[in-house]
Amino acid sequence: MQTNLADFIRGTRDGDEADAILRKCVHCGFCTATCPTYQLSGDELEGPRGRIYLIKQVLEGRPATDKTQAHLDHCLTCRNCESTCPSGVQYGRLADIGRRVVEQQVARPARQRMLRTLLKETLPRRWLFTPALKVGQAVRPLLPQALKDKVPARQSAGVWPRTEHAHKMLFLEGCVQPAMSPNINAATARVFDAVGVQIVAANRAGCCGAIRWHMNDADGGRADMRRNIDAWWPYLEQGITTILINASGCGAMIKEYGHALADDPAYAAKAARVSAAAKDVSEVLPEFEARLRAKLRKRETGERVAYHPPCTLQHGQKIRGKVEDLLRAAGVDVRLCADSHLCCGSAGTYSVLHKEVSLRLRDDKLARLEATAPERIVSANIGCITHLQSGTDVPVEHWVELLDRALQ
Incomplete structure (x- = not known):
């Protein structure tokens, strides 16, 4: 062209x-x-x-x-x-x-500006989002269905392992996931504990920057990136080589830090190192497959599961097939639905900003997933999980939670 x-x-x-x-x-x-x-x-x-x-x-x-x-x-x-x-x-x-x-x-209408500002200033700040969600959960039975779909019921955080291991990895807790589905992070910690890895969350790390970045607030997104780099840098300097991520949307963004901050003389080299260290859970666990198989003893569970690979995993990070292999190693009958490459319609804040299109894509995706007659649906991103669950009675969860139960 x-x-x-x-x-x-x-x-x-x-x-x-x-x-x-x-x-x-x-x-x-x-x-x-x-x-x-x-x-x-x-x-x-x-x-x-x-x-x-x-x-x-x-x-x-x-x-x-x-x-x-x-x-x-x-x-x-x-x-x-x-x-x-x-x-x-x-x-x-x-x-x-x-x-x-x-x-x-192009100047946006006032209503659009207000909604977009609310999303990009609230969602990335855990200290704002978590109490707001708790209020929503307290009054959830009284909410109209459209709001109820966005407010998941309260979940147990589960037990976080306290065992010390010589092998350590950094871990991104995320901004909305700890409040919306706290067991995902705890399940991740338990799975890695089972294979002899301790995951460490840096206290000052927060939103990966994707929310602001994809809402055209590049300065705000880069500020989130720099804060995370500052939080992780001491650990990287001490010899930790992996930043573990269990939300594929965050992983896709962090792997772009080196590109986003390439012109920042103070952060360019650090950002490139952080991007190189960032790994999705499904990229790292295959290194420990022998230990997992020993723990699982390869027994068939008979459970049929439909797996929805998030766009940020299969298209953004180009990771395909790894989750399915890990679940099959746990004896799970895992299926991909027809047109599994297509988006479920969640796409970060898209489901709020463009509800009609988002729901059409969700319903199309669920029809294909449910055609496999699954006992549950699993995915690899909190946005996809919440969005899909709002349209079905079939349980939807993170695939690492399923692996965690198999290990238990």
Whole structure:
């Protein structure tokens, strides 16, 4: 694709990156075949190819409009299109650049601004989100169904192992997960304890930065990244080599720290090291499969489970097949549903900002998952888990919780 960037962005880091990405696109349209929003609407501007043209026009100087903004907003950033692009177009990075430029040109309606500000200022702050969620849980029976779906019932945090192990790994607790589903982190700690690894959470680490970053607040997202790097750096300097992550959305963001902070002289090298150290749970546990098998003794549970691989795991981090293998090692009959590559509609704050599309994608995904007749559904990201559970009576949980019970 030929480009002629406007003066306002030509020669900048974003401009150079966007130009390189745009020039890779060959207009083939393979991306539209796997884009969830294009599949729903059939509108070219609701697919990656159309959005790429919109971004190109804005970067070449054509003023953005509210329609431009809406089409970019409707993108789930699932990055499914990247998995099917034969030219290696990094659409996710291009979308981030395009959205930030459009955000500077188009004023949002007051209601949109208020909602987006509420989300990006509340969700990343655990000290605000956790008490707010507890209030919601206390009055949950009185809430309308739409709000009740967003407020999970209270769960036990489970027992956190206290055994000291020589082998230690850093661990990201996250911002909303400890309040919404506290057993996920405790189950992760117990599983790694069973294979002789102690996971350590740095007190000052918090939100990974994805919420603000993907809502066009690059400065706020980078501030979250720097805070986490500062929290983890002493441990990395002491010799810990792995930052363990059990929420795939966070993992996809942390693996981008090196790119996001590449121009920051004080943090560029540290950010690159943090990104290299970041590992999803499913990347690390295969190293301990022999110990797991010894603990599990390979007994068949007879339990049929449907696994939903989050977009941030299979498309963002390019991790496929590892969760299924680990669950099969635990004797679980794990199934993938038809079109397992498609997004469930959660996509961070998307389910709040674009409810109608989000629910259509959720219901389509659940229909396919439930067609496998599962006793439970498992996934690898708190957003997907909460979103899917709001539409079904089949229990939905993190796959590591299932592995934890098998070990017990």
